[in-house]
Amino acid sequence: MRQLIRTSATFELDAPQWTYILIALEDAGWKPPRSRLVYIADGTIVSDDEAREMARVADLLFSAALDDRIWGQSLQRIDIEVFIKVREFLKDGAFRIG
Secondary structure (H helix, E strand, O other): OEEEEEOOEEEEEOHHHHHHHHHHHHHOOOOOOOOHHHHHOOOOEEOHHHHHHHHHHHHHHHHHHHHOHHHHHHOOOOOHHHHHHHHHHHHOOOEEEO
């Protein structure tokens, strides 16, 4: 399991789902300021700016996937309900990965 943790909320998801989401976000244009490996390590702090940029790209990816089958393929391995919940979680800003 992977946890996305902040003072007001914790979101749990399967570790592979989190990795697939990160890959899909990069495919959609997210340019992480650090190595992708940092975002799968326990204890990593994701800043407000990083989380909001991830959420922005997640919104773009979700909209594009509805309109274009090619982008939809980026979400193939991802549970869409989990993706939507993560996207909403990211919009609230900074968190720690656990």
